[in-house]
Amino acid sequence: MSGARGSEKPSVYIRDIPPELVARVPAEQRGPGLGRDSVRLLVSPGAGAVSLHAFRELPGLLRAGDVLVVNTSATLPAALDSRLGGEDVVVHFSTRGEDRRWAVELRDRAVRGTTRPRAGGPAGAVVELPGGRALVLEEPLAAGADRLWWARPSWDDVPALLRAYGRPIRYAYTERDQPLSAYQTVFAVPAADGAGSAEMPSAGRPFTAELVAALVSRGVQFAPLTLHTGVASQEAHEPPYPERYAVPGTTAWLVNAARAAGGRVIAVGTTAVRALESATGPDGVVRAAGGWTDLVVTPGRGVRAVDGLLTGLHEPGASHLMMLEAVAGAEAVRRGYAAARAGLCLWHEFGDVHLLLKDEKRY
Template structure:
């Protein structure tokens, strides 16, 4: 259950924090996060709001639950059909076949057209028809509830699934599931971080539904890295160039600030999708199918604040790209021994660099206008770069 519901006087930030620097691991309360960071650090946060994306429906006389995942450019929705399990949650079911019609509240009809990807029939593109001017966003507001899985105890109001950084979008878009790494942040904690000189760079990535059983890699998702955030990221990293290293070291010989720390794997995916092979982050928006792996590596992000992931989860490849397999194995040994909590209401893991980043030499000098150009061709992101 959410941390604030576990006892009197608790708040969202009443969770634990595992901190790892290479194979060095320490244990903290999440409210100690400001003391793990330093002036000049930059937290990249996802502003996507969480949608009430689960809606009850029927196929013939059979009850189903529709998880609305992603709205495509052609107006169709990627959806997952699931069976009620009798305990208020759902279990996986085989999707399809094409032409299957699902009846939803208020006369809305959903027709499956084709699988989202050839490797799996879990998610399908579906055409939705609604009477009058109604659309899916109206349906979700009136009849939707947050997606939840069997490891949770009961339904929660949508407000429980919104982070302090969530902003409503003009077109009603949002995430099918909460960008949960940011959930423990409170307004008080954000204020303390700002007072200590930590900065924030907002991005947006609308998450689709998770692969709770199959642990598939993430599908293409909509994202945006605004110009202001791209400049903040580049400026933070530029402060670590060799030319400035001598003037930015603290009294203990360590460099001060300049670390780019993503809050959640969604923030990593968005930022890395907007980062070229030259290490420069450029303003971008569109769709990304980038999967960060140890082979691909990371080019802009130095650290990550994230939840704890299942052994089969593809997100572990991203963690390995940041810290290496040995460090991640060591961290998870400590998390298991310490009985840390998993999933969206669980504890957090802060991965900090073991020594200084090796890619800072690729960065432009401060106060240089960043050129616009193409994003990393190693992934097929459909991106529009913004003039600025």
């Protein structure tokens, strides 16, 4: 594993999210004639004025020679109705370990098909799953925390059970359940071993095949990598736990070549930043790499390969805000979030997106 979890804290750029600024359904369900790309794009340069655009304008905002680094991890139907000690619970399958165990989060059922947090454990408890399967809870994923637990399944093919009985993880701010297809990005590639992300790499969601073609025609290149995301800390905003990633040699070459030629490397999502920076040495050179990463990108650590980040709007206190500061600086993030509130932008995975760019005069 690389890097460290770090002790830095994100700045607070917004105190709360007004209910009217929560994206409760996908963009394409908000009215006739709308598509995935019917969201807005906030642009925050490291220096200079913030601007607000339609996401479909992205090709005109990038330059020939720029590279978009995209996460190809497919989203799993990772939520499973289960029973524990005679009570109904929902199991969120987060991450598959090296020893057949899975990191899981247990949640209580709530209203309208949503869930609420509950303590994990106890050790030795048996969770009854559909299809006659079971999980044995063994130990917390991290000492002193009880949200995620390592659990040992009674069978080998967990992804097959999720495909048969699972559904996408859904949080209380959404209006209703959505099909798995609503949580797949245009870049998603099913893994041969059934691995995938517990939660959608959502920054890639607004892209369509037509928009990708327009970007390629513009001279923008795409560099794929994979990072399988675990279950987010929706309530506590914990730093991300170790996750499995892979940066292929072709992507490393493309990023290095673009940087040498003066192109910008823009990560689509915080997951793409985490994976790419995990494969980048102190010399700024990206090399093929894979395995597990526990890297947490903070302003103190900074970024070595990334010149920009396309991401959603994050909640107050979210650990990902430190990554935004590392890319563009705290002042650019502050101006961006002020503009997001003033412009009535929408938050969360079905909401609007935010492009943060380094101050090119500083680098």
